[in-house]
Amino acid sequence: MTVPFRKYHGTGNDFIVVDEADADRAGVTALADRRPFAIAHCDRDTGVELPGAGRRGADGVLFLGIEAEADPTRVTMSLVQPDGSTAAMCGNGARVVAAWAHDRTGETDFVIETPAGDRRAAVDANGRDVTIEMGIPRFDPAGVPVDRSRADDPELRDGDPDAPLIETDVEGLTVSAVNTGVPHAVAFIEEDGDADAEAIDDIDLEAVAEPVRHADVFPEGANVNLAGRVSYTPDDGSADDREFDGLVPTYRQRTFERGVEGETRSCGTGAVAIAAVARRTGRVDAETVRSRPPGGELEITVPDEGPATLSGPVAEEGAGELVADPEVDEAAAADATPAVDPGTESGSDTDGPDAADDVDDAADAADPNRNAEDDPR
Numbered sequence: 148m149t150v151p152f153r154k155y156h157g158t159g160n161d162f163i164v165v166d167e168a169d170a171d172r173a174g175v176t177a178l179a180d181r182r183p184f185a186i187a188h189c190d191r192d193t194g195v196e197l198p199g200a201g202r203r204g205a206d207g208v209l210f211l212g213i214e215a216e217a218d219p220t221r222v223t224m225s226l227v228q229p230d231g232s233t234a235a236m237c238g239n240g241a242r243v244v245a246a247w248a249h250d251r252t253g254e255t256d257f258v259i260e261t262p263a264g265d266r267r268a269a270v271d272a273n274g275r276d277v278t279i280e281m282g283i284p285r286f287d288p289a290g291v292p293v294d295r296s297r298a299d300d301p302e303l304r305d306g307d308p309d310a311p312l313i314e315t316d317v318e319g320l321t322v323s324a325v326n327t328g329v330p331h332a333v334a335f336i337e338e339d340g341d342a343d344a345e346a347i348d349d350i351d352l353e354a355v356a357e358p359v360r361h362a363d364v365f366p367e368g369a370n371v372n373l374a375g376r377v378s379y380t381p382d383d384g385s386a387d388d389r390e391f392d393g394l395v396p397t398y399r400q401r402t403f404e405r406g407v408e409g410e411t412r413s414c415g416t417g418a419v420a421i422a423a424v425a426r427r428t429g430r431v432d433a434e435t436v437r438s439r440p441p442g443g444e445l446e447i448t449v450p451d452e453g454p455a456t457l458s459g460p461v462a463e464e465g466a467g468e469l470v471a472d473p474e475v476d477e478a479a480a481a482d483a484t485p486a487v488d489p490g491t492e493s494g495s496d497t498d499g500p501d502a503a504d505d506v507d508d509a510a511d512a513a514d515p516n517r518n519a520e521d522d523p524r
């Protein structure tokens with residue numbers, strides 16, 4: 148038995164899209180059936196392959212249900228990730244959902260129902276530029292979530308349990324914690340407010356991010372972002388340009404994603420997390436910033452009041468049929484982490500000092516005059 152699918156990407160974050168009705172017909176309804184489906188078909192070496200289009204595998208499977216009779220049309224979104232876990236929200240995934248729904252209905256406005264809440268989506272006339280309302284970023288420990296009492300560092304453990312985690316050392320990286328639908332840790336690799344994109348690109352992200360992703364202080368795990376302000380985009384006449392005298396702050400973004408357990412080419416909730424932390428830490432006054440992950444450019448607005456928004460392009464890669472019940476390593480499927488990571492893995496056996504050295508090297512590259520003694524760590 149096979150299931151029809153389409154494949155899309157949003158700035159390089161790529162997803163297999165399956166209509167829930169087709170999935171039901173093929174018996175891929177329960178999470179227990181969807182996990183092996185996602186594990187097998189997202190695999191970068193052996194997963195889905197579309198001739199002449201994109202990379203093999205995917206960053207997740209979006210199972211979508213459409214309620215065309217609602218006004219605006221509602222789409223239910225359920226994301227199963229390459230490790231078989233689920234996630235409450237996905238910014239680029241939601242942009243893909245809107246493009247898929249536009250392709251199905253010709254409409255331009257949608258409400259996407261996600262486990263993180265309803266998200267409004269607007270698609271431009273060509274159906275390829277999408278803006279999603281992303282909710283209000285949360286910094287409070289209960290909302291991220293952050294559990295200071297589980298931190299190894301006594302300073303963190305014994306501090307105010309309700310204090311947000313802002314620019315705090317976690318496993319060798321100075322991070323701020325925020326939830327933009329899913330939990331994120333954001334580290335800025337900058338000197339005097341500016342960064343060298345190449346230096347950020349040279350960091351061994353997996354080594355730096357993995358201990359943070361699994362740190363006990365994040366009971367559900369965290370996606371880990373490196374960011375730095377790299378350039379300004381010239382005036383295009385937008386309201387933000389007027390506000391900032393022709394200059395829109397632009398950040399280099401690299402994200403290590405929970406569920407993918409590696410770096411992705413783009414992460415929408417990560418882009419919003421970077422913008423929200425940049426504002427929260429006083430790095431920018433601007434409500435609108437741009438982010439450049441490896442796969443393209445995103446625009447993010449974090450207003451003083453009301454929901455953040457995320458905008459950027461979506462592209463379709465193709466369509467086909469996938470085996471409904473592929474064979475996978477049963478142990479891997481059974482071990483798949485559910486939506487809530489029990490957080491049992493400790494980062495203590497990971498390579499923290501080298502990871503910190505790696506970030507040090509990047510900071511040195513960003514500012515050749517930087518002195519190791521200046522580092523408060």
Ligand SMILES: N[C@@H](CCC[C@H](N)C(=O)O)C(=O)O
Binds near residue numbers: 238239407413416
């Ligand atoms: N790629 C997504 C984020 C998907 C969820 C994340 N991997 C998690 O488990 O928290 C995005 O574009 O936001």
